[in-house]
Amino acid sequence: MDTISTSKQAIQLEEKYGAHNYHPLPVVLTRGEGVFLWDVEGKRYFDFLSAYSAVNQGHCHPRIKNAMIEQVGTLTLTSRAFYNDILGPFEKYITEYFGFDMVLPMNTGAEGVETAVKLARKWGYERKGVSENQAKIIVAENNFHGRTTTIISFSNDANARKNFGPFTDGFIRIPYNNLDALIEALKIEGVVGFLIEPIQGEAGVYVPEEGYLRKAKEACAAQNVLFIADEIQTGIARTGSLLAVCGNCTCEGHCEKQETYTKPDILILGKAISGGFYPVSAVLADREIMDVIKPGQHGSTFGGNPLGAKVAMTALEVVRDEKLAQNARKLGIIFRERMQKLVDKNPIAKLVRGKGLLNAVVINDSPESPTAWNICVKLAENGLLAKPTHGNIIRFAPPLVMTEEQLHECCDIIEIVIPEFNK
Numbered sequence: 131m132d133t134i135s136t137s138k139q140a141i142q143l144e145e146k147y148g149a150h151n152y153h154p155l156p157v158v159l160t161r162g163e164g165v166f167l168w169d170v171e172g173k174r175y176f177d178f179l180s181a182y183s184a185v186n187q188g189h190c191h192p193r194i195k196n197a198m199i200e201q202v203g204t205l206t207l208t209s210r211a212f213y214n215d216i217l218g219p220f221e222k223y224i225t226e227y228f229g230f231d232m233v234l235p236m237n238t239g240a241e242g243v244e245t246a247v248k249l250a251r252k253w254g255y256e257r258k259g260v261s262e263n264q265a266k267i268i269v270a271e272n273n274f275h276g277r278t279t280t281i282i283s284f285s286n287d288a289n290a291r292k293n294f295g296p297f298t299d300g301f302i303r304i305p306y307n308n309l310d311a312l313i314e315a316l317k318i319e320g321v322v323g324f325l326i327e328p329i330q331g332e333a334g335v336y337v338p339e340e341g342y343l344r345k346a347k348e349a350c351a352a353q354n355v356l357f358i359a360d361e362i363q364t365g366i367a368r369t370g371s372l373l374a375v376c377g378n379c380t381c382e383g384h385c386e387k388q389e390t391y392t393k394p395d396i397l398i399l400g401k402a403i404s405g406g407f408y409p410v411s412a413v414l415a416d417r418e419i420m421d422v423i424k425p426g427q428h429g430s431t432f433g434g435n436p437l438g439a440k441v442a443m444t445a446l447e448v449v450r451d452e453k454l455a456q457n458a459r460k461l462g463i464i465f466r467e468r469m470q471k472l473v474d475k476n477p478i479a480k481l482v483r484g485k486g487l488l489n490a491v492v493i494n495d496s497p498e499s500p501t502a503w504n505i506c507v508k509l510a511e512n513g514l515l516a517k518p519t520h521g522n523i524i525r526f527a528p529p530l531v532m533t534e535e536q537l538h539e540c541c542d543i544i545e546i547v548i549p550e551f552n553k
């Protein structure tokens with residue numbers, strides 16, 4: 131294997147031998163610990179992306195690391211052809227943690243979404259009585275649920291779709307955060323599910339109106355349609371509660387506070403469920419829904435393996451024991467207050483929005499302009515890693531183990547860099 135000693139060398143190798151399906155910032159990372167990352171030249175950065183919210187517990191969390199090391203030397207993969215002694219305890223733990231009867235474990239987020247789509251369709255045919263091949267799922271404009279062929283079939287991102295057709299049928303797209311549009315779409319024959327991100331992360335951190343999710347769930351229930359929450363990015367304490375559908379509840383586990391909690395019929399989790407150590411995703415539902423899946427109808431060689439199950443269980447324990455939701459809530463308020471002051475004083479910054487530690491600053495320039503990219507390059511030079519989404523939106527999502535003092539230090543960096551771009 132080539133030994134990498136400079137950033138340039140690593141970038142050249144990726145450019146030459148790797149498919150160009152990403153456009154990374156020119157930073158080559160070699161080590162991570164908590165909220166910090168180091169590049170191959172030894173420069174230290176605050177991580178403000180958290181691998182797209184997969185590292186909520188911080189990089190290389192020692193407790194998750196130890197659990198992984200222990201399991202890695204014991205048993206890693208059996209396939210589901212046999213039982214293993216970690217999967218059952220994990221399934222009990224995660225279902226009690228989130229308050230569902232059953233779970234279907236997979237690996238990546240996109241697989242979780244695919245699983246939910248299949249589950250909702252099957253439920254529609256077998257429990258709701260939808261005619262064969264007529265099932266439809268309502269989705270939102272500007273959604274991001276992953277990259278598989280079916281998932282891009284209901285995306286409206288031209289770049290994600292172009293020349294990847296033909297696409298999968300059976301999806302109806304409506305505007306996000308628009309209850310009237312949902313109520314209309316729910317009248318269409320054959321609708322079995324409404325798939326929604328409780329906050330649209332990739333689209334640029336769009337937070338729906340207060341009460342939208344609850345009313346959307348009620349509208350779905352009135353038509354016997356499943357409310358499917360994709361919390362792959364928003365879940366696991368990121369937005370200041372255990373799940374974004376928990377509303378403003380700050381408790382660290384599942385609770386049934388009806389005034390704040392919108393219980394999805396199907397919940398999809400991924401990313402931080404395993405703290406960045408190992409791909410694990412999970413689809414949770416109650417028995418009358420999950421029971422439609424029978425042996426041989428869905429699965430994955432790695433889904434539910436003992437290594438992933440052990441890592442995920444420990445990663446969830448860390449979220450609860452370290453009160454990460456509460457920390458995300460507290461720090462999120464401080465971050466938005468400071469960024470709001472920045473926005474008020476600097477014309478190049480248009481607005482700040484978000485919840486918990488999932489936030490975005492919108493740059494006052496066109497999405498085609500390089501301004502947000504250049505700001506991120508400059509932030510990196512100053513020791514903070516963030517990445518633009520959709521051209522002119524910068525997402526700020528640090529690991530949730532950040533301290534208040536560290537957050538203030540990061541805000542200082544952002545407040546130095548962004549004003550340099552005022553025109």
Ligand SMILES: Cc1ncc(COP(=O)(O)O)c(C=O)c1O
Nearest residue numbers: 238239240274275276360362363
């Ligand atoms: C809301 C949401 N759903 C699904 C996915 C896809 O997850 P993965 O990249 O693990 O397939 C993502 C990834 O960013 C996401 O943000």
